[in-house]
Amino acid sequence: MLQIKNLHAGVEETDILKGINLEVKAGEVHAIMGPNGSGKSTLASVIAGKEEFDVTQGNIYFESEDIAELAPEERAHKGIFLSFQYPVEIPGVSVTNFIKTAINENRKAKGLEDMPANEMLKMIREKAEMFEMDRKFLSRSLNEGFSGGEKKRNEIFQLAMLDPKLAILDETDSGLDIDALRVVANGVNKLKSNKNAIVVITHYQRLLDHIVPDFVHVLMDGKIVKTGTKELAYELEERGYDWIKEEAKAV
Amino acid sequence: MSLKDKLVSSYLAFEDYIDADSHIHEIRNKAIKTFENSGFPTKKEEAWKYTSLNSIIKEDYCIFPKKENTVEFKEVKKYFLHEIDTYKIVFIDGVYNSFLSETTHDKVDVCLMSSALSKPKYKAVVENYFNKIAKDDSLTSLNTAFAKEGAYIFIPKHREVEKPIEIINFATGNEAALLLQPRNLIVVEENAHVQIIERHQSLTGNAVFTNSVTEIFAEKNSSVDFYKVQNDNNGASLIDNTFISQKDGSNVSVHTFSFGGKLIRNNLNFYQKGEHVNSTLKGITIIEDKQHVDHNTLVNHIEPNCESHQDYKGIFAGNSTGVFNGRIIVEKEAQKTDAFQQNNNILIDDKATINSKPQLEIFADDVKCSHGCTIGQLDEEAMFYLQTRGIRKKEAQALLMYAFASNVLESVKIPELKARITKLIAKKIGVNLGFNL
Numbered sequence: 001m002l003q004i005k006n007l008h009a010g011v012e013e014t015d016i017l018k019g020i021n022l023e024v025k026a027g028e029v030h031a032i033m034g035p036n037g038s039g040k041s042t043l044a045s046v047i048a049g050k051e052e053f054d055v056t057q058g059n060i061y062f063e064s065e066d067i068a069e070l071a072p073e074e075r076a077h078k079g080i081f082l083s084f085q086y087p088v089e090i091p092g093v094s095v096t097n098f099i100k101t102a103i104n105e106n107r108k109a110k111g112l113e114d115m116p117a118n119e120m121l122k123m124i125r126e127k128a129e130m131f132e133m134d135r136k137f138l139s140r141s142l143n144e145g146f147s148g149g150e151k152k153r154n155e156i157f158q159l160a161m162l163d164p165k166l167a168i169l170d171e172t173d174s175g176l177d178i179d180a181l182r183v184v185a186n187g188v189n190k191l192k193s194n195k196n197a198i199v200v201i202t203h204y205q206r207l208l209d210h211i212v213p214d215f216v217h218v219l220m221d222g223k224i225v226k227t228g229t230k231e232l233a234y235e236l237e238e239r240g241y242d243w244i245k246e247e248a249k250a251v
Numbered sequence: 252m253s254l255k256d257k258l259v260s261s262y263l264a265f266e267d268y269i270d271a272d273s274h275i276h277e278i279r280n281k282a283i284k285t286f287e288n289s290g291f292p293t294k295k296e297e298a299w300k301y302t303s304l305n306s307i308i309k310e311d312y313c314i315f316p317k318k319e320n321t322v323e324f325k326e327v328k329k330y331f332l333h334e335i336d337t338y339k340i341v342f343i344d345g346v347y348n349s350f351l352s353e354t355t356h357d358k359v360d361v362c363l364m365s366s367a368l369s370k371p372k373y374k375a376v377v378e379n380y381f382n383k384i385a386k387d388d389s390l391t392s393l394n395t396a397f398a399k400e401g402a403y404i405f406i407p408k409h410r411e412v413e414k415p416i417e418i419i420n421f422a423t424g425n426e427a428a429l430l431l432q433p434r435n436l437i438v439v440e441e442n443a444h445v446q447i448i449e450r451h452q453s454l455t456g457n458a459v460f461t462n463s464v465t466e467i468f469a470e471k472n473s474s475v476d477f478y479k480v481q482n483d484n485n486g487a488s489l490i491d492n493t494f495i496s497q498k499d500g501s502n503v504s505v506h507t508f509s510f511g512g513k514l515i516r517n518n519l520n521f522y523q524k525g526e527h528v529n530s531t532l533k534g535i536t537i538i539e540d541k542q543h544v545d546h547n548t549l550v551n552h553i554e555p556n557c558e559s560h561q562d563y564k565g566i567f568a569g570n571s572t573g574v575f576n577g578r579i580i581v582e583k584e585a586q587k588t589d590a591f592q593q594n595n596n597i598l599i600d601d602k603a604t605i606n607s608k609p610q611l612e613i614f615a616d617d618v619k620c621s622h623g624c625t626i627g628q629l630d631e632e633a634m635f636y637l638q639t640r641g642i643r644k645k646e647a648q649a650l651l652m653y654a655f656a657s658n659v660l661e662s663v664k665i666p667e668l669k670a671r672i673t674k675l676i677a678k679k680i681g682v683n684l685g686f687n688l
C-alpha cells in the first residue's frame with residue numbers, strides 16, 4: 001500500500017529525513033518509535049503532503065502511484081489520513097460542520113453527491129458514541145479550548161468518519177488517560193481490516209498493548225536504524241534508545 | 252462644471268421651494284456655506300489620506316431625478332429580509348415608494364423624514380433633535396443642505412418595537428449617474444428598544460454616489476441595534492455618516508458588513524453623553540478587485556463609567572484596499588472608561604493593502620484602554636490540517652476566512668439576518684461552505 005524509498009526531506013538547508021525506507025502492506029500495523037526530534041512527525045507530514053518540507057531525494061508510492069506531486073487534499077482523497085500530534089484550533093467552525101464539509105469534499109472528489117443530511121447525522125452520532133463523545137462536544141468550535149485528550153479523541157473521531165486506507169497516528173496517545181486510551185484504541189481496532197493499514201507513532205509501549213503492531217521501527221536522526229516485532233517496543237521501553245545508538249554506530 | 256459648483260448652484264433653485272421661514276432653512280443655508288467653503292475632502296486632509304474621492308466626483312450626477320421610478324417586488328425581494336416580518340421604509344432613486352414599504356404610526360413612528368420635516372405634529376421632535384449631533388464637516392453639511400427624504404423613526408418611552416425595521420435605498424440605474432443624499436433621524440426614548448437594518452442597493456452597474464447622514468439618539472436605558480449591509484454593485488459608492496448620541500445606561504451596537512461597492516467610507520461617530528453607556532462597533536469587510544472600504548470610527552468617552560467595544564475584521568483580495576482609522580477620545584471627566592479596539596486583517600493577494608491606524612487620545616488617568624491590530628495571511632498549519640481532511644485548498648481558505656470573521660457574527664441578534672450574512676460571506680468567498688446555519 002505505502003512504499004517509501006530512500007526518502008530525503010527537510011527545510012531549506014537542513015536535512016531532517018535522511019534516507020527512509022519503509023513498506024506498509026494492507027492489513028498491517030506498523031509502529032514508529034524514536035527519541036524526540038528524530039523526524040517522526042516530519043515523516044508523517046511529508047507522507048500527508050505538507051509543502052513546507054522539500055523532498056530532495058527518493059519517492060513515496062501509495063498503491064503503486066508516485067504521490068510526490070499530489071496536494072494534501074488529493075492524498076486524502078486517495079485514502080491517506082494523518083491524526084495530528086498537535087491538532088489545529090479553528091474557532092467559528094463546529095466539529096459537526098467541519099466533518100460534514102470534509103465528508104462531502106471527499107465525496108465530491110469521487111464524483112458522488114453530498115451525503116443526505118439524515119444519513120450524515122446518523123453516522124456522526126454512531127461514531128461519536130463509539131468514542132464516548134457527548135453531543136455538546138460536536139457543536140463546539142473545532143479544537144478550540146479542547147483539552148489534550150479531547151483533541152486526540154476528536155482526531156480519531158474524524159478518522160472513523162473518513163474511513164481511510166492508511167491511517168497515520170502521530171502520538172495520539174499523548175494527553176490521553178488510561179480510560180481514554182482504551183476507548184480510542186478499541187475504536188481504532190474496530191476500524192482495522194485486511195484492506196487498510198495503520199502507522200502508529202508513539203513513545204510508549206502502552207498504546208501498543210492495545211493496538212498491536214506487526215512491525216516496530218526505530219527512527220533516529222532521520223533514519224530507520226532498527227526494525228523488529230512488538231518485542232522491540234518492550235525492549236525500548238525498558239532500555240531506552242542509547243543501546244540502539246551504540247549498535248547503529250558499530251555497524 | 253465641477254460637482255461642487257453644480258451642487259452649490261442647484262441649491263439656489265432647491266431652497267426656493269423648501270421650508271422657507273423655518274429654522275431648518277437657516278440650518279440649510281449655513282450648511283451649504285460650509286460645503287462651499289471646504290468642498291469635497293481631498294487626500295491632503297489627514298482623515299482622508301488613504302481615500303480619494305476624485306474618481307467619484309468627476310461623474311456628472313443627476314441631483315434631482317425627474318420622474319418617479321418603480322421596481323417590481325419580485326426583482327428586489329432578495330434584498331429584503333423576507334423570511335421574517337419587518338417594517339420597511341423603501342426609497343427608489345431617493346423617492347419614497349409606498350408600494351414596497353410598510354410603515355406605522357401605531358404607538359411608534361416608522362415613517363418618512365419628509366413628513367417629519369414638514370408636518371406640525373413632528374415639529375417638537377425635529378426641533379429637539381434634527382442636526383443636533385451631526386458634525387459640520389463638508390460632506391455632512393452637503394447632506395444637511397439638501398436634506399429632504401429618508402427614514403424617520405421615533406420610539407417613545409418603554410416601547411419595544413416588535414419587529415426589525417428595514418431601511419432600503421434602491422437605485423434603478425435609469426439615470427447614467429445619480430447622487431443620493433438620504434437623511435435619517437432615529438430617536439429612541441427612555442427604556443425603548445429597536446433593531447434597524449439599513450441597505451443601499453443599486454440595481455445596475457451605473458454610477459451611484461450616496462452621501463447619507465443618520466442621526467441616532469439613544470435616551471436613558473434604551474437599546475438600539477443597527478445593522479448596515481453594504482453589498483452594492485461596482486458602480487456604487489457610499490459615504491455613510493452616522494452620528495450617535497447615548498444617554499445614561501443606553502446600549503447601542505452598530506454592525507457594518509462591507510462586501511461590495513466601488514468605494515465605501517463609513518464615518519461612524521459615537522458620543523457617550525451619560526454614565527454606564529455601552530457602545531459596540533463591529534464590522535466585517537470582505538472585498539476584492541479594486542474595491543475600497545474605509546472605516547473611520549470615533550468613540551468619544553465624555554462621562555465616567557462607560558464602555559466601548561470595537562472589533563473589525565477585514566479580508567482583502569485582488570487589488571482591493573482597506574483603511575481602518577479608529578479614534579478613541581477619553582475626556583478628563585470620563586474616569587473608569589473601558590475602551591477596547593481590535594482590528595484584524597488578512598491579505599489574500601500580494602496587491603491588496605490595508606492601512607490600519609488606532610488613535611487614542613486619553614485625558615483621564617483611571618481608564619482601561621486596549622487596542623490591537625494585526626495584518627497577516629491565512630495560517631499555513633491550519634490550511635494543511637484542513638487539506639489533510641480532503642478539503643480542497645479553495646474551500647479550506649474559505650473555511651478559515653469564515654472562521655476568522657465569525658466571532659463578529661456572534662453578536663448579531665436577528666438569526667435570519669445572521670444566516671443571510673453568513674450566506675453572503677460564503678458567496679463572496681465564492682464557495683459553498685457546505686453547512687447549514
Ligand SMILES: Nc1ncnc2c1ncn2[C@@H]1O[C@H](COP(=O)(O)OP(=O)(O)O)[C@@H](O)[C@H]1O
Binds near residue numbers: 038039052
Ligand atoms: N518546519 C521546520 N523547520 C525547521 N526545522 C524543523 C521543522 N519541523 C521540524 N523541524 C526539525 O526537524 C527535527 C525533527 O522534528 P520532528 O519531525 O517534529 O520530530 P519528532 O516528531 O520525531 O519529535 C527536529 O530537529 C525539528 O526541530
Ligand SMILES: [Mg+2]
Binds near residue numbers: 040041042085171
Ligand atoms: Mg512529533
